[in-house]
Amino acid sequence: MRRVILFIDSFILWLLLTWTLNYQSLLVGAGFSLLVTVIFGKRFSQRPIKWFEPQRYFWLIVLYMPFFAWQCLKANVDVAYRVLHPKMPIEPGIVRVRTVLKSKIGRTVLANSITMTPGTLSVDIRDEYLYIHWIKVYAQDEENATRIIVKKFERFLVRIFE
Amino acid sequence: MREIIGIILIGIGVAFDVFGCIGLIRLPDVYNRLQAATKGVTVGTWGILIGVCVLVGFNSLGVKALLAVILIFFTSATASHALARGAHKSGTKLWKRSVCDRYEEDRKNAKIKN
Numbered sequence A: 001m002r003r004v005i006l007f008i009d010s011f012i013l014w015l016l017l018t019w020t021l022n023y024q025s026l027l028v029g030a031g032f033s034l035l036v037t038v039i040f041g042k043r044f045s046q047r048p049i050k051w052f053e054p055q056r057y058f059w060l061i062v063l064y065m066p067f068f069a070w071q072c073l074k075a076n077v078d079v080a081y082r083v084l085h086p087k088m089p090i091e092p093g094i095v096r097v098r099t100v101l102k103s104k105i106g107r108t109v110l111a112n113s114i115t116m117t118p119g120t121l122s123v124d125i126r127d128e129y130l131y132i133h134w135i136k137v138y139a140q141d142e143e144n145a146t147r148i149i150v151k152k153f154e155r156f157l158v159r160i161f162e
Numbered sequence B: 001m002r003e004i005i006g007i008i009l010i011g012i013g014v015a016f017d018v019f020g021c022i023g024l025i026r027l028p029d030v031y032n033r034l035q036a037a038t039k040g041v042t043v044g045t046w047g048i049l050i051g052v053c054v055l056v057g058f059n060s061l062g063v064k065a066l067l068a069v070i071l072i073f074f075t076s077a078t079a080s081h082a083l084a085r086g087a088h089k090s091g092t093k094l095w096k097r098s099v100c101d102r103y104e105e106d107r108k109n110a111k112i113k114n
Helices: A002-018 A023-043 A048-052 A054-084 A104-116 A142-149 A151-161 B002-026 B030-056 B060-089 B102-108
Strands: A093-098 A120-126 A129-134
Touching (some): A002 A023, A002 A048, A002 B060, A054 B002, A093 A142, A093 B102, A104 A120, A104 A151, A104 B030, A104 B060, A120 B060, B002 B030
């Protein structure tokens, strides 16, 4: 099951990369997709049923991606301001936050999202705790840091990956 | 019209790239520099790639640019995470005016192994 999904996904990626329907290119793409499936099939997607639930795609593409792009842009302007300001108003530190996400892919995307919004950088993850380097520490305790950094992404990611 | 939007996007991207490079020089320690180096520059590169996609239209070149956006999202975040974790494990100190370091405390209290 999960191998079929992986094969189809890598084949679609190949089609997008080459952007041609020439039969020779299709054959080579099928060969490479098969190779990828044989090597990585075991590690792919613990619960493949999630791929067939359309509301997850709706949450990911229609709601999460524009929200993430907006957060990214806002935070980038913030960091650019801190960098260009003559006195450099930064107060860096590493805080600990906690996530309610259970699945591996959910935690991965949460950590990546936190890293990609400037000002926060995930340093390590242990079970449900993430260690975040923060360029301007607004809250040192766990609850408030979690509320500021994690909650805004979590409410989307729970619907997409859980 | 399409050309104007594309060139504006590329311009914004280059501007963020420059801010990232300035941050790389000005900020004090390795973690803050990673913040500027990996993220400011990543968003700048996204701007350039999306600008290219708008400029050339939805053909083979534009689709490759959009795929590169997704690949950069995963690789850049993972690389900066690995660099920060490696730096902390090899004993690199935070900047002297840093506020707190929960990771160090938890490692000392043996809440997390090694």
